[in-house]
Amino acid sequence: NFIFACLLFILSPCRLFHGCNRLLTSQIISYYDSVNRCEKELPEYFNFASDVLDKWLQLEKDGRRPANPAFWWVNDEGEEVKWSFEELGFLSRKTANILSETCGLQRGDRVIAVLPRVPEWWLLNVACMRAGIVFIPGTSQLTAKDILYRLQASKAKCIVTNDTLAPAVESVMSECRFLKTKLIVAKGSRDGWLNLKELFAVTSADHKCVKTRSRDPMLIYFTSGSTGSPKMVVHSHGSYGIGFATSGRYWMNLTPSDIMWNTSDTGWVKAAWSSVFAPWINGSCVFVHSLPEFKPATLSRYPITTFCTAPTAYRMLVQHCLSSYKFMSLKHCLSGGEALNPEVMEQWKIQTGLDIYEGYGQTETVTICANMKGMKIKPGSLGKAVPPYDVQIIDDHGTVVPVGKEGNIAIRVQPERPFCMFSEYMDNPEKTAACMSGNFYVTGDRGIMDEEGYVWFVGRSDDIINSSGYRIGPFEVESALIQHPAVMESAVVSSPDPIRGEVVKAFIVLAPAFVSHDPEKLTQDLQQHVKKVTAPYKYPRKVEFVQALPKTATGKIQRKVLRNKEWGKA
Template sequence: MLPQYQRFDTFEDFRANYAVNVPPAYNFAFDFLDAQAAQDPERPAMVHVGPDGARRELNLAFFSKGSSRMAHAFKAMGLGKGDKVMIVLQRRVEFWLAVLALQKVGAVPVPSPHLLTAHDVEYRVNKAGIKACVVEEDFMERVDAVAAACPSLKCFVRVGARSAEGRWLAWEALENAHPDAFPRPERAAGGEDVSFIFFSSGTTGMPKMVVHNHNYPLGHITTGVHWHDLRPGDLHLTVADTGWGKSIWGKFFGQWMAGACVFTWDYRGKFVPAELLDVISKHGVTTFCAPPTIYRFLIRENLADWDLSRLRHCTTAGELLNEGVFHAWKKATGLTIFEGYGQTETTLQIAAFPNMPVKPGSIGKPCPGWDIVLLDVKGRVCAPGDEGEICIRLGDGKTVGLFDGYLYEPEKTASVMFGGYYHTGDKAWMDEDGYFWFLGRNDDLIKSSGYRIGPFEVESALITHEAVVEAAVTGVPDAERGQAVKATVVLASGYSPSPALVKELQDHVKRVTAPYKYPRVVEFVAELPKTISGKIKRAEIRAKDEGKTSEPTL
């Protein structure tokens, strides 16, 4: 029988009474998947739509049996407890099977994005000591190019139609060669054992290796049951690539534990908003999560052209939601967008939930189980209205969903876990009602003429102008002000850089937000520098601008 999770009518009750039950030596693949599949094998688990548009409906038995077959295969290849395995599979069904199979043998999945270069592969394999890789057929050459320089890499599995050759083993042959059941080993991985390594997106410096243990999935009950508001029968779509932690947030543990069915759209190539709307409408998606950028593209479409009547709940995370997008989406669909905040190092920390009033522009309130405070530069708890760093108080018991540290880098772990807190490096302020308002990374804040300006505030104002597709706001050296606000802008089709447009954008910001925040420097570019996870690399813009004056540029 599906575990029954208590629902709460008010956020106050939720905050006061919600608790996570952590069984000893918990292992999701055995304790949830196999257990649930034994009781209800036909329960829908995934609707998968491939690049060719073909729809597959897969149940719990499919994932239980398939992961067991691959667990036998991985064990036969010599993989065992603690061995690290890079997975590059985009949104293929095999991604889920691989993760679950590795949990069963005790090996550690290292999800990785398809956009990695051969150099990236070499860095990550050697940094983490990765022993095996399971990759898309069109990714094999990138691994082959650096395999000789990666002494820890011993096992190679490809997924796809290409024939396996040389060092490469074919997924299909491996899966078909083994039985459907994989009994739980006497010393199976679980509990505090390592279950995942995520490479952070690396907006500043090289990416860090974030370690989570086997209790990590239980932290996503809050995500799936309470934030996504999922129930049995729901069909949930999170737009995220499997190479990043956000896919685990929205396409895996919390959704299945809530009894919902995961909708996976394996699109390849450039994102087309109309195609996403087609998929939501055609397949009857009921709950939806996407970064604000996706919502910004969707509201530019004529949403009345699609039947979104089965869509009932929407969430967003990954960056800050512009208030204009919030209102435009609600006007077109009648649906509120519930914002959430977290990191690769955590599960959901702060969020707007269905059992609380939503304040557009706020990331909500701290989730149950997370003791969150804002600390000033002297380590003092901030009063309402004062900005500070988002920090998590480290009590005697481990916060379920908080990472264990950075792999092989105790000094980096110590740099964020000290004084009884985990320091996120993110700035926010809290209002009198306990709602948090995100300001940005510590390094991203702009100090101009005594004011402290968060880049999101200005970016939010800029993208409400029809000429602006994207904007990144940074500080540029200024002799009088210390720093001046600079906007790096990507223009919409039909607009061209000009002094008149600079003035128009500056005046627009003055009208939308506090006038002192307007960008004194505006630069137009074809695209913004981003990490492979899509996050803006403001540090790269700042580095390019070192030594420049605050004269307007085009």
């Protein structure tokens, strides 16, 4: 991997940068890139806000950065926000003071932010870094039950949301003994809430960034599990802040002149990857479109140079006549979150002339594998390991398998654990230990490595469903279904779908009183029920009523049998 990384460094188009761009890239990220490539030690102290963003701010003030915004937000109503690094610094320091002084939060406290793609989400990200507060994002599709679980599990002292979700927070407040402050992002006031927009007008921007260690916690993401409630994945200041230097430079191919649009929801780690850390460590502009649905016209209307979205969006895009759009600025396309179909890559190339560079990672990691700029793309492959990861295919005993043989995709963590791995599953040492096998961290994905070191995704080794890049734990859907009086028993698995890759399918054993009900109406009732009980994206798009579910001798439901049936492997 080290030799491969060095070759990439020599051959990458990034080496061909001229003048200002090359100088700036060298000044800001070369050190952190060398940490990723194991040439330098991880610094003891690191804070992304002061060590990266404020450095770009200074270069910008000195006229040594291209005239490119740091942040550019638009919506369908014609509203627009553009910030330079200087403005981002000014506003994020105000936000840090709001959190620390007005909300009374201290270093190490936790804040949950459940917001759509609004500019304040980015300010809160940076403000939490500046104040040493742990930031916990959540998708705006969370229900009151989801919010309650996250507030109780994380012991968050503050929650930030909007008018839409404020009632859900209020309905569970009495059960959240750690919650002290509620911040709302809205134009008007609301009883019992502090208004973030109003506080900007009366808060000072005089704030000194705290000194954080690279190993100090910075982020917590909730990730679904196959057999239980969502786990809390803890990332440190160094893991994400430094860990995306290499993939941002070589996979995303970012420079200070680039404008990157990543379509990910703010509740998912891909938003942190491609809408915060990777572009900003490279001095690029983060472009955000707060649109209700994806529109290809956005790519032609704005000077976007780098585009990242889930395979689902590419599958939908290639069904349009893309030749009617002029993507004048677009030069680099990325994909992640789920496996990309080779035929979609081919159609995209035919219609746009551009390749799609696929990458692979998890909530627990930074980019594990990627098709780097300048590499030969093998359609359907995840690419090669990204430094500092040593990626291998192992068997269930932790032994590396021969080339071409299927096994578990794993990362070597002994004798030294890569700094850009998650710190732990918070308050869950059993789960933290369970993902290790011998000298390796096991991703939970199955794959094959070819003779050139390319990794090929085969499927999940657990029951997680990956639909349009949304990771869904079957346990949560089954728990929602069982609350309906018609459901006596259920099993939830993935089912193939031509657009979303896979969707949620529920096999349901009905209670005797509902056996004679109209199946179509009952299906619709159950789907609406799940949407109300848990996040709407988790509802079963397919439902099949059965008389019994396959089980082991001990009575455990065999989801694998049902999943294999769906995928034609029975």
